[in-house]
Amino acid sequence: EVLDAIKAREPELPVVIFSGHVNIDTAVSAVSRGAMDFIEKPFETERLLLLVERATETERLRRENTRLKQDNGGAGEEFTGNSAAVNQVRATLKRVASTGSRVLISGPAGSGKEVAARLLHSWSPRSSGAFVIVNSARITAERFEQELFGEEADGKLVRPGLLEMADGGTLYLDEVADMPLSTQARILRVLTEQSFVRVGGNRQIGVDMRVVSSTSRDLQKEIEEKRFREDLFYRLNVVPVTIPSLAERRDDIPALATHFFARYAAEQGLPPPEVSEEALATLQAYDWPGNVRELRNVVERTVILSPRDKMQVVEPDMLPGEITEGGVKGGIGLSSLMGVPLREAREEFEREYLTIQIRRFSGNISKTASFIGMERSALHRKLKILGMTDRKDDN
Numbered sequence: 001e002v003l004d005a006i007k008a009r010e011p012e013l014p015v016v017i018f019s020g021h022v023n024i025d026t027a028v029s030a031v032s033r034g035a036m037d038f039i040e041k042p043f044e045t046e047r048l049l050l051l052v053e054r055a056t057e058t059e060r061l062r063r064e065n066t067r068l069k070q071d072n073g074g075a076g077e078e079f080t081g082n083s084a085a086v087n088q089v090r091a092t093l094k095r096v097a098s099t100g101s102r103v104l105i106s107g108p109a110g111s112g113k114e115v116a117a118r119l120l121h122s123w124s125p126r127s128s129g130a131f132v133i134v135n136s137a138r139i140t141a142e143r144f145e146q147e148l149f150g151e152e153a154d155g156k157l158v159r160p161g162l163l164e165m166a167d168g169g170t171l172y173l174d175e176v177a178d179m180p181l182s183t184q185a186r187i188l189r190v191l192t193e194q195s196f197v198r199v200g201g202n203r204q205i206g207v208d209m210r211v212v213s214s215t216s217r218d219l220q221k222e223i224e225e226k227r228f229r230e231d232l233f234y235r236l237n238v239v240p241v242t243i244p245s246l247a248e249r250r251d252d253i254p255a256l257a258t259h260f261f262a263r264y265a266a267e268q269g270l271p272p273p274e275v276s277e278e279a280l281a282t283l284q285a286y287d288w289p290g291n292v293r294e295l296r297n298v299v300e301r302t303v304i305l306s307p308r309d310k311m312q313v314v315e316p317d318m319l320p321g322e323i324t325e326g327g328v329k330g331g332i333g334l335s336s337l338m339g340v341p342l343r344e345a346r347e348e349f350e351r352e353y354l355t356i357q358i359r360r361f362s363g364n365i366s367k368t369a370s371f372i373g374m375e376r377s378a379l380h381r382k383l384k385i386l387g388m389t390d391r392k393d394d395n
Contacts, residue, residue, distance in 0.1 A: 007034040014055035018043075037159050050143060079115050080259050081252025085244040089116065096239045097123035102191075104176075104236045105214040107243030110293030113214040114174065116243055121170040126210055129169025132162050136178040144183045145199055152201040163196055166209040173213040176236065177222050181229070188232045211236065246288040246295060250362045254280045256292065260299035261314060268303060268311075275314045282316045284360040286323050298323060351386050354379075 006015055017030045017038040030038050037051055079090065096103060097120050105113045114133070121131045139147050150161030163171065173179070179187070190196045191211065195204040213236045222228035246253065257280060262272035288294055298320055303311065306318050316324055340348070354368075361367040369379040 003030065003033055003035055016051050016055060046140075050139075050147075053138075054147070079112055079119055080255045081249060082255065083249040083251040085249045086252055089241060089243060090119075092239070092241055093120045094123060096120070098125065100210055102210070102236055102238040103212045103241055104219075104239070105212065105241045105243060106219075107214075107216065108245050108291055109216045110291035111243040111245055112292050113216075113243055114172070115292075116241065117170070117172050117212045117214060120212060121172075121210075124170070124210065126169050129167075129209075130165055131170050131172060132166040133172045133174055134162055135174050137175045141180040141183075144180055145186065148183065149186070149196050150198045152198045155201070155203075157198075158200070161198065163190065163207050163209070164205070167207050168209065170210045170212055173211065173236075175215060175217075176213040177215045177217045177219060177228055181227070184229045184232050188229060188235060191232075191235045246291040248362070250284045250360060253284045253295070256295055257283050257299060260296050261303065264300045264303040265311060268308075270303075270308065270311050273311050273314050276316070279314045279316050279319065281356075281360060282319060282324055285356045347386060350382070351388065354383065354386070354388065 003015060003017065006013060011034070014036040015034065017035045018041060019038065020041040036055055039048065039051065079086070093116060103117075103120060105116050107113050118131060121127060134148065146159075146161070148161050148163060150164055151158040173187075186196070190207070193204070194208070195206045197204060219228055219233055219237075223230045223233060246256075254275070258272075258275055261275055265271065265273055283295070290297070301320060302314065302318055306314075310318065354372075357368050357372055358365070361371065365379060366376055369376040372379070374382070
């Protein structure tokens, strides 16, 4: 009765049943009436935490799919930028979106692999279906197959798995290299036969879904070290897409930063702030080992910790210390210049200044020269005098 009352008021709310008297008929009845799952008392804490995580993920997926239906293409908000690298990725995603081809997205952690996968889904004919994430690194090996394939007993469904949730939509295998070898074999069979068997069951269940995978590892190396199946790799890697690190697409940092500042300012009830050229230059000079995710976190932290009356214009001194001090590792300081002649101090300053600017423009000498107000040939001469290696010349 409690379950029926909850579902009457909040039909989309995930509900988990706790009971000290659970049998198969009770469990099947609860699931058929809308319960997401059940737990028999006493229960293990790990099991409860896994169910809570799954329930929150289910609700997040529901809200995300609702948003995608209302604003098709909205998944690409964070895939902001106009650099050659991002334009190439975006063009590839658009070309492959209308097909059913499997896509393997590679790139460093935090670079936007899930964002790219969501964008691919939102552009596809399956956009009205679910986008279901399999967090390969977060599901224990012992529970992986139950989570993926679901469970049944005595021919009755106990709990659907992620594969069934993805039917008609997209299944996203996040960090697929973390998937246990035993599960890799079963996934390979699913991809081959377009069907699967629930844990505890014996009948084949057909499934219609697109599979998109991602990895931050070198899968060829994983194959050589017998940690990843080569045959599964070729099944998943029909269309490879590589997401560049943020350091490889510094031209996109101003657009990304402006977007994130506007978003997090709005969450605090503030108008979109202006981001000064000096602040943007500081952000572009940083290496961003955590990629877009780190940039997003830095912007959110800046908005939250800065006084509200200062959030009209973002200046470098409002950014975290590791960003403003991390432009050049081992860079010069005023105290280190006090004991050297003016000429040497000037050369040290010029060397560090040019290093930061060249890094800011991804090694493009022409763009650097234009920004600092020098002819390209003069900048080449200056770099030679300072003993600095030339970077990319134009493109």
